[in-house]
Amino acid sequence: MELRGLGYIGIATRDVAAWRSLMVDVLGVGDSPGPPGANGDTLYLKMDDRCWRIAVHAGEDEQCAYAGWELPGEEEFDHAVAHLQRSGIKVRPGTDALRAARGVLDVAQFDDPFGNHHELFYGPMVDEFVFVPPSGGSGFVTDGVGLGHALYVVPSCNDALDFFGRVMGFRVTDKFSWGPNGAVFMRSTPRHHSLAYIDLPIPGGPGLNHFMIEAKSLEDVGRAYDRAMDARVNIVNSLGQHSNDPMLSFYVQTPSGFNVELGWKGLMVDDSNWTVRTYTGRGEMWGHRGVFMDDIADAKVG
Numbered sequence: 527m528e529l530r531g532l533g534y535i536g537i538a539t540r541d542v543a544a545w546r547s548l549m550v551d552v553l554g555v556g557d558s559p560g561p562p563g564a565n566g567d568t569l570y571l572k573m574d575d576r577c578w579r580i581a582v583h584a585g586e587d588e589q590c591a592y593a594g595w596e597l598p599g600e601e602e603f604d605h606a607v608a609h610l611q612r613s614g615i616k617v618r619p620g621t622d623a624l625r626a627a628r629g630v631l632d633v634a635q636f637d638d639p640f641g642n643h644h645e646l647f648y649g650p651m652v653d654e655f656v657f658v659p660p661s662g663g664s665g666f667v668t669d670g671v672g673l674g675h676a677l678y679v680v681p682s683c684n685d686a687l688d689f690f691g692r693v694m695g696f697r698v699t700d701k702f703s704w705g706p707n708g709a710v711f712m713r714s715t716p717r718h719h720s721l722a723y724i725d726l727p728i729p730g731g732p733g734l735n736h737f738m739i740e741a742k743s744l745e746d747v748g749r750a751y752d753r754a755m756d757a758r759v760n761i762v763n764s765l766g767q768h769s770n771d772p773m774l775s776f777y778v779q780t781p782s783g784f785n786v787e788l789g790w791k792g793l794m795v796d797d798s799n800w801t802v803r804t805y806t807g808r809g810e811m812w813g814h815r816g817v818f819m820d821d822i823a824d825a826k827v828g
């Protein structure tokens with residue numbers, strides 16, 4: 527399966543307005559009218575020349591409705607769907623309505639063995655004009671590497687590695703090992719990880735723990751941090767650098783309970799010289815003080 531990273535992400539929430547306020551007013555992504563087939567109850571958000579990258583759907587639940595994994599074209603998409611089916615995964619083919627809502631040439635839906643919702647797609651709509659971030663920032667790192675990454679809490683990293691590695695074809699970049707528990711970071715583009723998972727019993731899990739978007743400049747992250755402080759949103763990790771990416775980032779809680787990370791200068795892996803690394807520490811070079819990393823530390827000793 528020749529995945530090209532996290533192409534889009536969909537959220538279901540009772541409070542679309544709060545999501546817009548966080549993503550646009552604080553973190554600096556842009557509004558989009560969405561694809562021509564868009565539902566008026568859905569908020570579409572832009573990060574680059576794609577029609578949209580983040581969709582926020584009005585609903586009764588608070589959850590990640592889907593992570594959209596991109597394929598290069600029709601042939602790779604068809605192969606990926608067939609591969610999932612051969613692997614025993616129930617795949618729901620896209621309908622005309624779903625293709626229109628996503629603004630893609632084709633899409634298929636499936637769940638991973640842990641109950642998280644995913645989609646495969648190819649052929650996303652792009653705009654004919656250059657994206658100008660509403661915050662006046664320099665934009666987001668997406669070209670060839672997807673919108674960012676998603677980290678899930680799963681029951682077992684070994685079981686997750688079997689599915690995301692053997693079935694979906696993500697490659698291991700590095701791992702954290704904490705006795706019987708750990709975390710695994712996987713890539714399908716040069717981005718250090720597009721997908722990660724952790725098998726510690728931390729609050730909010732299982733399911734999506736956070737997704738990450740990457741600004742093109744340090745100043746954009748700093749200004750968004752100021753706006754987050756001014757807006758009094760819940761900053762669950764202060765500015766810091768993880769030991770493996772080593773992205774400079776901070777995390778805020780979204781209206782749906784899980785978190786969003788805004789980062790800068792995450793590592794891009796060179797496959798020609800990369801070897802898998804293992805870490806055993808807290809996972810920070812510095813910073814990231816707050817309940818998020820404290821929850822992970824508490825779960826490790828508990």
Ligand SMILES: [Fe+2]
Binds near residue numbers: 675677736737738787
């Ligand atoms: Fe992250």
